[in-house]
Amino acid sequence: MSSVSDQAPWWRGAVIYQVYPRSLMDANNDGVGDIRGIISKLDYIASLGVDAIWISPFFKSPMRDFGYDISDYRDVDPLFGSLGDLDELIAEAHDRNIKIMIDQVLSHTSDQHAWFQESRESRDNPKADWYVWADAKPDGTAPNNWLSIFGGCGWEWEPRRGQYYLHNFLKSQPDLNFHNPEVQAQILSEVEFWLKRGVDGLRLDAISFCFHDKDLRDNPAKPADQRQGRGFSEDNPYAFQYHYYNNDLPENIGFLEQLRALCDRYPGVVTLGEISSEDSLATMAKYTEGNKRLHMAYSFELLVPEFCARHIRTTVENLEASLNDGWPCWSLSNHDVVRVMSRWGGGFNPTLGKTLHALVAALRGSVCYYQGEELGLVEADIAYEDLQDPYGITFWPNFKGRDGCRTPMPWQSDAPHAGFSAEKPWLPVPDSHRTLAVNLQDQDPHSMLNFFRHFMAWRKQQPLLTQGDIAFDDAPDGCLLIRRSMADGQVMRAAFNLTAEPVTLQVPDQSALLPDSGLTGAELSAGQLSLPAFGGAFIA
Structure with missing residues (x-):
């Protein structure tokens, strides 16, 4: 591959810091983090030496999946603040030379979205074809064997229409029908709303799920020895199928090219796609091909339990062999998987933690770090009665869900709720996180936090690491x-x-x-x- 030129765009080799807004900082003391909380911590984030912040969803939502079920693409949920707060966040971040990337959840909406509320009422209303509807089989069962990642059948019966609707995730997250050109045009309009507001990039959630097989063909069974989960529990029935017909359809490419053409009208805007498919590395290559689709993509290949140098090397080499002119983005943690210190380290191990920070930043590509990763936070053990994640509640006790990596940031070791909020937070702060709080690590020149700051400043001065x-x-x-x-x-x-x-x-x-x-x-x-x-x- 040819090396990137000195005029590389800002995102090539960038360090992106993922903020989970519910858990970064609670500015209004209601127990849930918010946009003003992010604003209050911008100086801290700037001290990390990162180039951009990716903010998980803050849009209006009933919060069944904590913001990944959107009921209004163009508004901030009151839980997090207002559009004015978001505008201030963008301006304040830009003043610190930090870009703002936002999550866009395009494949599905909440069942509370006005579009779905209209679509479900009849088979002949103006939004009747905006979602994936299908008739029952003659015996009344679901149209085919497609499953939901969150467990069970991927179809839900709607008595108003006398049909089933598709949901690849929760039943409260109906899938949009991207075969309808009106849906594509509307979604592009929703995206442009935020581009006009000055965001610098889009992290595209579940972007390979936009299209479905029009013929609704059954997915074939997957042999037991190949049921390796990437981003979902391996005892989940979802792993029992090859998802050839409800994911990564060829039509997706045309929509990605439309989306890229829109973003290219806003100089400097970047798209980062989350990829989960039967061959995620091949999909990453395909979705970033030709400088006319996504700018970057990442998958769950390094977000797995397997801690193995051979796996890391094989993953990177296989992607590099197929990527051509595409650009990868690597991460070891995010809001959907067990924190890497627990997953790969077996607990807090600052020597390994520093090495992992450096390792992922030594790969060709950009890199995402999840909030708290710079502290070496371990996975929190959440009691069943404190669980919030519907995924974990469904699969307990074999899989405890995603709450353990979503607990509030520990800012002050001896403060109530570790300085996150004056009120009881939406998830508890574990005692094990108090000893890793920001105020303690600030004072220790050898802490993981101060290593992170030092290393990121050093990396910026190494063109071989950002461009080679x-x-x-x-x-x-x-x-x-x-x-x-x-x-x-x-x-x-x-x-x-x-x-x-x-x-x-x-x-x-x-x-x-x-x-x-x-x-x-x-x-x-x-x-x-x-x-x-x-x-x-x-x-x-």
């Missing part, structure tokens, strides 16, 4: 040796030991350590790079 090509050199089992290079011959290597034992790697004899990255404990002599357990190093 990528390849892997051979390394011992459990280790990665990443080579970043430029067309002019510049080379940097990043070495990572993902094992609990010290290890020695062979590197070129003329190599020299780059100590300013902030990673410590490595030694280099005559081409022998010694790394401590869970350690890392950059060399030139």
Whole structure:
């Protein structure tokens, strides 16, 4: 692949900080985070050295899926504030040279959206064909075997129409019918509302789910040995099928090209697609092909329980082999999966945590960090009676849902609710998070938080990491040796030991350590790079 030029757009190699607004900061003390809470923490976010903030949904919603069920695309839910607050957030972030990206949930709406309320009333109203409706089979059962990610049948009976409607997620999240050109045009109009308001990018939720198979063909069964979940519980029946007909349909490409053409009318705006399909890496390549679809895409391939250097290398190499002119975005945590410190570290491990921060930022592409990841937060253990996530409530106790990674940020170790709110928060703050609070880590020069700040400032000064090509050199089992290079011959290597034992790697004899990255404990002599357990190093 050719290296990115010096005139690369802002998002290539960018560091994006994901804010889950319910849980960052509660400014009005109602127990739920809000937009003014984000504004109050902009200086903190700026101190991290990130380029952009991705804000999970804040739109008007009945909150059955905590904002991913939108009832009005063009308004802020009163729980989070107002449009005026959002405008202020954009302006304040821009004053700090931080871009604002917002979630757009385009494949489905809430069942409380006015469009669905009209569509469900009859088969001949103006919105009758705006959602995916189908007749029952002769025996009254659902039109086909499609399933919901959140458990059970993907169809729900609607007595007003005497038909079923499709929901790939909760039954309160009916799927829009993108085969209808009116729906496509309306959705593009909803997106443009925010582009006109000055947002810098769109994170596109479940973007591969927009179209469905018009013939409603059954999905084929998947053999038991291939039921590997990516972003959903592996004991979920959803894993029992190949989702060929309700996800990643060819028609999706045409809509993505329309969406890109719209965004291109607003200079600097970027699109980042969340991809979950039968072959997510191939879909990422397809959806970013030709500089006329998505700018970037990410999948759940590194958001899995499997902690393995081989898996990381294979994932990156397979994507690079197919990506052509596309651009990846990598992440190790988000609001849908167990926090990486628990998933890969087995608990708080600051040495490993620092190494993982550096590892994902050493890959070619942009990178998303989820709020609290800079602190090394572990997954919270939420009691059943405190659960909020309908996904976890359905699959308890085998799968506890997503609440454990969504708990409020700990700002002040000794304050009520760790400084998040003066009132009882929507999810409890675990005691294990108090010891990792921002105020404590601020004071510790060796904390994960201060490492994160230092490393991100250093990375900005390394064009090889933000713009260079990528390849892997051979390394011992459990280790990665990443080579970043430029067309002019510049080379940097990043070495990572993902094992609990010290290890020695062979590197070129003329190599020299780059100590300013902030990673410590490595030694280099005559081409022998010694790394401590869970350690890392950059060399030139």
